[in-house]
Amino acid sequence: MPRGRRSAVTSGLAELRKQAQSVMKRLQRAGKRQLTAIERQIEKLNRQRQALLHEIGLGVGGGSARGRAAGAGGGRRGRRARVDWNGVFARLPKGSFKANDVRKIVPGVAAGTLSQRLTGWGKEKKLKRTGSRRGTRYTKAA
16 A cells, blocks of 8 residues: 555544544533533422422421421421410310320421320320220319
């Protein structure tokens, strides 16, 4: 093969390589732009989701951001307000009720705390307990 032919082939390959590299750079830049746009959109949607979760938490929690909505970021934030148990007792129904009915009055209270309070009212003779385990019902003592 003549020498001039080989250099023409080599220079043709070099030109093709340069073209391929420039096409690859353009594709990479376009891909980075698209990725950045998608990441921005995801951040915007996450902010909207957080706002909706906060609104739902306010609606379900009865005006306080306690519980699940505030705890979404992990861990408790700030102190909880003390529960006025005398006020809760005054709001209990006249007839028979379950522990779950009390939970509706004070939704942010832990199950163990609620159980302790019901037991305390029983010992103070403020409540009468009927049934056992899940079927336990309470009535206000006269």
